[in-house]
Amino acid sequence: MSDARSEILARIARATSTGSPSSWEEIPRDYRQSSTASDRELVDLLTHRLHDYDAQVVEASSSDAATAVAAMLKAREVSRIVIPPGLQSSLLPPGFNFIEDTGLSHAELNQCEGILTECTLAIAETGTIVLQNVPGQGRRAATLVPDYHLCIVDAAKIVATVPEAIERLNPTAHLATTFISGPSATADIEMTRIKGVHGPRFLDVVLLLE
Amino acid sequence: MSLQPLDPRTAEIFPMAARHLLGDTQLRKNVRHATDVIQNKRRIVVDEMPDWQELRESGKRLREHTMQHLREYLEQFERNCTAAGGVVHWARDAAEARQIVVSLAKSAGAKEVIKIKSMTTEEIQLNPALAAAGIRPYETDLAELIIQLGHDQPSHIVVPALHKNRQQIREIFRREMNLPDLGPSPQDLADAARLFLREKFLTVPTAVSGANFLIAETGGVCVVESEGNGRMCLTLPDTLITIAGIDKVIPRYEDLGVLLQLLPRSATGERMNPYNSIWTGVHPGDGPKAFHVILMDNARTSILADAEGRQTLNCIRCGACQNACPVYRQTGGHAYGSVYAGPIGAILTPQLMQMEHAQSLPYASSLCGACYEVCPVKINIPEVLIHLRNKVVKEKSWADPEAIALKTVASIFRSERRFRAAQRLGRIAERPLVRKDGQGDGWISWLPGLLGGWTQVRDLQSMPKESFREWWEKRAETKGGSDV
């Protein structure tokens, strides 16, 4: 008897021997792949979608980013905050306990109240921020275990649609990638959306315009 | 419900099981409420998409293309996943898949595993196998936790505990988590689950997951979820074991641009679900140090070999057809005797059983077409149902009058106009079949034959004059509705 792999592949070969081959390029793609929205419209749409998920959004310029971060952290009463390696230091306000994630244990992460990151891009239509394991965003566990996530989104990184996002991510597809659309939630009980089951219960965004 | 896992080989035939469940008014109320809510949410986020039909068409063609080239895409996935540090295993059937998971978990030294909701692991009844090997599985998805603690069985592929309401869930949590003072609000219940599982997430070193998509081009895997329990399982343990049907493969990363639009809007009525995780093999310093993926056949290749049944494999498990199905909405999921309930279950389960069991399931439908209208990858479920009914009767006898009747149905269904005319006739024909004895169990009759059978007496209370299809079209003027 042959091994499972060759047996399954042989079964597939038999099953598909009669159909006519097609190329991937022939698949019709008449859906919207991009949008003509202006930068301002994208910012507004993203903000609207994030509000739908109960995330707070503030706009700031790069020069007052740290001030905006401080205001958010204060409002959420969060002071012990993980930061991924490589986060721009200009984003960090004084007066908070920022702990760089140099391989914190799960228990240590669990003792932190929040995490501050940048992002690779954001999708306006769906209110999604996309994180990858690169400097300023870090490994996946760090944005998961603490109860609060504050994300800095550079407005230049906003795309309108999911296909645009995927196209931009394509060259770095091999990186660990997480799409985050609002705080952790569930609708498992009577289809009522409840915020915060296991991931961060609170998510806020600072939008950097120019 | 029973402790027995849902198993099509031992389950009661559908009309009998449905008949019992129809007496459970609480269950029917819960199912109706939940499916109403999801359907409304879905309608809103589908209607706002000007290109929904184009997306569906791309989704369908993409899945068809993948199935035709399944071999090369699986081999490509295997190569790329292996190159990225993953270990790929192959399993011919459920028993082999179970055995691989158990032996991997054992060699990782696992006494416990944390699990992400996965219908594939339900399909192969993995939990009892783990338990028998002395490994305790913890379900971490809220709905799966409710099912596990309640010694219940899943009734929906996306929202497995949708048949339970908050009071019932509270009772389960009070009892099983030893929380006598637990409050009744959904927030209280979610908080209880968070506390209950937190320590497990931080300490259990082995996780088991399913997969939504395996990306051939990169060797990456994508898991779509809401709660963050998935991310916990995917990133905190040292060892991750993912089990996926061979139908889960997609050709390229770019295809996520289509599927990550179709799936969340169809499944939970969200523009995007809270979390999608994509990982490729092992990422040093980020997540598990060992990653195994099991590619499982378990009768999928026999479905692939059947030209008319093959489209069943295109399914992306969104559950929209369940929510839209008037039969499912009446009976709930358990009546189907399989973890795959509703219209997708009615076509998938008998085929997974190679037509040896679950033969009544292809009859568990009114052929109203609602499932087809909502399906994000345009699986023509009624067509497959008729095809399977034909197979069932073929296996019986060609002289059987039912076989002749079903052949007629099949030809009628091929033509839209004839189908409608037949439905109107069917409505007249079904009247004598309704038996109401005031106990609620007169709803179902098992009367096979042309437009007969239980399928014709579904949901009669809500469709007095117009055919279900006419009623449906008026009621649900979704964009998905114009295309069948």
Ligand code: SF4
């Ligand atoms: S058959 Fe279609 S609608 Fe039903 S679960 Fe599968 S993809 Fe969704």
